[in-house]
Amino acid sequence: MTHDLSRRWQLLAIVLVIGFLVWLLAPVLMPFAIAGMLAYLGDPLADRLERRGMNRTLAVSIVFFVLVLLLIGALLLLVPLIYHQVENLIRNLPHYVDWAQNVALPWLQHKLNLDPDAFDTGRLMAAIRAHIGSIGAVATSVLGTVSRSSLGAVMWLTNLVLIPVVSFYLLRDWDHLIAYIDRVLPRSVQPTVVHLARESDAVLGAFVRGQLLVMLGLGIYYGGSLTLVGLSVGPLIGMVAGLLSFVPYLGFMVGFGAAIIAALVQYGDWTHPLVVCGVFVVGQLLEGYVLVPKLVGDKIGLHPVAVIFAVLAGGYLFGFLGVLLALPAASVIMVLLRYLLERYRLSDLYTEAGPDDPVIAEVNVTLDTPAGEGKGQASTSVAAPPHPDGGASP
Numbered sequence: 001m002t003h004d005l006s007r008r009w010q011l012l013a014i015v016l017v018i019g020f021l022v023w024l025l026a027p028v029l030m031p032f033a034i035a036g037m038l039a040y041l042g043d044p045l046a047d048r049l050e051r052r053g054m055n056r057t058l059a060v061s062i063v064f065f066v067l068v069l070l071l072i073g074a075l076l077l078l079v080p081l082i083y084h085q086v087e088n089l090i091r092n093l094p095h096y097v098d099w100a101q102n103v104a105l106p107w108l109q110h111k112l113n114l115d116p117d118a119f120d121t122g123r124l125m126a127a128i129r130a131h132i133g134s135i136g137a138v139a140t141s142v143l144g145t146v147s148r149s150s151l152g153a154v155m156w157l158t159n160l161v162l163i164p165v166v167s168f169y170l171l172r173d174w175d176h177l178i179a180y181i182d183r184v185l186p187r188s189v190q191p192t193v194v195h196l197a198r199e200s201d202a203v204l205g206a207f208v209r210g211q212l213l214v215m216l217g218l219g220i221y222y223g224g225s226l227t228l229v230g231l232s233v234g235p236l237i238g239m240v241a242g243l244l245s246f247v248p249y250l251g252f253m254v255g256f257g258a259a260i261i262a263a264l265v266q267y268g269d270w271t272h273p274l275v276v277c278g279v280f281v282v283g284q285l286l287e288g289y290v291l292v293p294k295l296v297g298d299k300i301g302l303h304p305v306a307v308i309f310a311v312l313a314g315g316y317l318f319g320f321l322g323v324l325l326a327l328p329a330a331s332v333i334m335v336l337l338r339y340l341l342e343r344y345r346l347s348d349l350y351t352e353a354g355p356d357d358p359v360i361a362e363v364n365v366t367l368d369t370p371a372g373e374g375k376g377q378a379s380t381s382v383a384a385p386p387h388p389d390g391g392a393s394p
Contacts, residue, residue: 007188026318031159033321035166037328041208042067042167043174060172068164078239085236092232092265099265196339203331210296211246211327217291218242218283222255225279229272231262245287246327247311248304256280306330 022029042063049059170177185193219242226234241255259280263272310330314322344350 007186011186011189023317026321030321030324031162032166033325035163035170037208038067038163038167039170039174040204042171044205046171046174056172056175060168064164064168064171067167081235082239085233089233089236096261096265103264192339196335199339200332200335203335204328206296207328207331210292213295214287214291215242215245217295218245218251218287221283221286222279225283226259226276229263229275229279230266231259231272231276232266233262234259237262241283248307250308252280252284306334 042060045066046056046059046063049062050056054062182190182194219239221238222241223235223238226238228234231237237255237258240258241251243251244254245251256276259276260273263276266272307327307330310326311323314324314326314329316322318325
């Protein structure tokens with residue numbers, strides 16, 4: 001018993017040290033985390049090519065080349081599109097400001113019975129002018145800091161170079177790394193860790209590969225549908241909605257709100273906003289009944305509130321790295337929690353029957369007595385507590 005307790009404390013200390021090191025080195029781990037995700041995505045394809053007779057280096061080279069081509073193609077396709085969409089948005093920004101001043105804000109004032117000066121643009125502009133000096137000073141300070149921090153720019157460039165290099169070597173040596181980790185695990189916990197690792201791999205595979213396809217599908221659907229509706233910024237709204245769809249309902253809410261405002265500003269009628277509503281209703285049905293069940297499945301089992309909490313907690317603890325890894329980490333944590341719940345239900349703490357309490361037993365016997373038998377016994381069946389002086393209670 002003492003040996004088992006000591007071993008558990010040692011394992012807990014190892015886990016805590018690893019967690020502390022990850023938290024401490026979070027800014028440095030960004031390229032390695034992205035490279036690890038790319039290697040994880042490419043490993044099944046490399047294994048499939050290897051089973052067909054290729055050596056590991058050739059298989060990895062082919063997979064790596066395909067990933068690089070896909071990345072370059074996506075950049076060549078998306079960068080000009082995003083550039084034109086942002087340029088279009090900036091060009092139409094005065095129309096949005098005019099609509100907000102002359103349509104949206106007066107409507108809110110009328111419906112909510114607000115003070116007519118609540119949204120006085122003159123006062124807002126005066127306040128901005130009053131603080132423009134401090135804003136300029138802050139901007140100058142920030143620009144000076146950025147211009148002086150050449151080390152930061154060098155680090156970013158280094159990370160960009162490190163990601164493909166680390167991805168290639170991780171992908172090439174992935175099976176060797178897994179085998180090495182398996183060899184160094186304590187033999188007492190190795191079967192359990194292997195079982196949890198396989199279950200986590202199934203969950204992560206369903207999430208990472210499936211959720212990326214869901215985001216891509218929703219982005220294409222929303223962007224294409226809003227473009228067919230006639231919105232000039234439809235592709236940009238569709239891309240944002242698809243990108244944010246990894247958080248439940250966030251992509252829907254952001255995309256729906258932006259599309260409704262764009263339709264009202266661009267057309268000024270109610271027909272196009274109603275069509276936009278139809279587009280997003282169909283999008284939700286497509287996501288809930290086709291894309292997620294087919295591509296992700298029900299292996300993850302994360303509640304929407306848990307997803308939102310995981311993203312916020314990951315961002316607070318580890319910054320952008322935490323946001324990037326929040327949902328995969330939450331999926332693995334759910335696997336561990338399900339395992340701990342199963343162990344708890346098999347433990348003595350859960351299965352052991354409660355002690356026989358004579359007072360409770362006597363009350364249960366009295367309550368189970370049929371009506372009409374022994375009336376008045378319920379009030380006297382429970383033994384009175386002993387008198388403080390040691391005698392019987394009166």
